Amino acid sequence: MINITDKKDCCGCTACLNACPVQAIRMNTDEEGFSYPVADSDKCVKCGVCDKVCPMKNGEKNNDMIRAYAAFAEDGGLREKSSSGALFSLCAEWILHQNGVVFGAALDEKHRVCHIGIETLDKLDLLRGSKYVQSEMGNTYIEVKSELENGRMVLFTGTACQIEGLLGYLGKNYRNLYTIDVLCHGVPSPKLWHRYIKEQECCNKSEAKDISFRNKDDGWKLFSMKIKFASGKIYRNKFYYDSFMRLFLGNVCLRPSCYKCKFKTLHRNSDLTIGDCWGIENYMAEMDDDKGTSIALINSEKGEDLFKGIKDKIIFKEVDVNRALPKNSESLKELVVPVRRKEFFDLLNSGADMKKMVKIIQKPYWYRCVVKVKKILKIGD
Missing domain, CATH: 3.30.70.20 (Alpha-Beta Plaits)
Incomplete structure (x- = not known):
């Protein structure tokens, strides 16, 4: 039990x-x-x-990564709608064109992040783009198994732990199952997310209708949180100013299992691993135009099949995975539990507003002054 x-x-x-x-x-x-x-x-x-x-109780049987690529879609419009290089969208299209089903995370009408399955291209926008909240799985694993047993091709996308959960649930290998995990920093509290949205709706006196966690109007590297409201108003703020993104990236609101995640490894049981190829401008500048470049780690023969299926629609180059994903990258390294994590959740449960909660992770005034002076001295060099 x-x-x-x-x-x-x-x-x-x-x-x-x-x-x-x-x-x-x-x-x-x-x-x-x-x-x-x-x-x-x-x-x-x-x-x-x-x-x-249970993936947390069972030993890892991880694939050996075959190779890594920096890549992005040739279709600029598709890339613009995607958080990174649009590799997920292209893989999903490949599956759907073969009468397959694609499962992934979507925002519902109450702004909850939930896993759903889609069967047509017109529904793909629901799954496209990052959602920085842990998705509710519901009966998704049961639905995936049903589609597999009916002989349909299935693409399941999620975090590494969700992939492991699915594979543990299925208990056997299905040739018609393809899995893609996304490089994950950790998952923040859904309670915080709903507090944030409620506060945004209150401040803007209108219901949130369209939410983008990774808007690229100012480029891929300086992405923004963007919310369109029923009234026509639009909120847009860079990730380093937006209160939700600051708390998320400050690690203070993550699930306890995320701080020492056993699935943060280069050897994963998914067929394909995708994420942002941060730092690509430093070692392969020709692959960076600030519109979004993905890293793709091919972990299996089925991962090779997925990549081959989209090869004619992408620009790609093989990369040294140790440069693209060094051991100290957020998607691989163990995270330190913030000292004030409990204090943060006490504030959240007391009804504190976002501004007050953000102060939990704000550096003291003296520290900010030191950083500013160092920047000035560096400019003067």
Whole structure:
């Protein structure tokens, strides 16, 4: 029977919930806004399936990465709509053109991030673009298995832990399953996200209708949070000014399991790993025009198939993965739990506004002065 005694031991993938043969497990949301499985001891038949499928409890059997590429779509319009180089969109199109199904994260009408499946190109916009909130999986794993058993080609995209949860739930290899994981910094609290949106709607006196976590109006490197409201008003702020993005990138609001994530490795069980190719301008400037460059790590033969399927629609060059993804990159390194993390969540639960919560991660005045002086001296060199 699943029993979470230390929250660091649960990534919230819901493999246990989907796998339970007697529906004895439900997901409960804690005071931080994260969901954890709880088993009903009266229903539980002690079959052990929940422990067997849990990616946090089972040893890694990771693929060896075959090669890495810096890449982006030739289609400028598609790239503009994407967070990075539009590789996910092209892979999804490849699957859909073969009558397949694509599963990924979408924002619903209540601004919750949920996994859904799509079967037509006109729905692809729902899955496109980064969503910096942990997605609700619901019965997605069950739906994926049903499509696979019916012989359909399936592309499942998510974080590395969600991929591991799916593979554990399925329990066997399906030739018609393709998986893509996105390089992940960590997942912030859904409770914080809903507080942020509520405050934005209150300040703008209108309902949020269209949200982009990675708007590239000012370029890929200086991306912005952009929200369009029903009234026609638009909020847009660079990531280093936006309160939600500051708290997220400051690591103070992440799920406990994210600080020492066991899936942050170059050797992953997904077929393809994609993410931003940050720093590409420093060692392969010809692949950077500030419109978004992706890194693609091919982890399996099926990953090769995916890449071959989109090759004629992308610009790409092989890269040294140790330069593109050094060990100290956010998507590989272990994160330090912020000293004031508990204080942050106390503020969140007390109803504090975003401005007050951001002060938790703000450097003291003397530190900011020192940094400013150092910048001035560097300019004067």
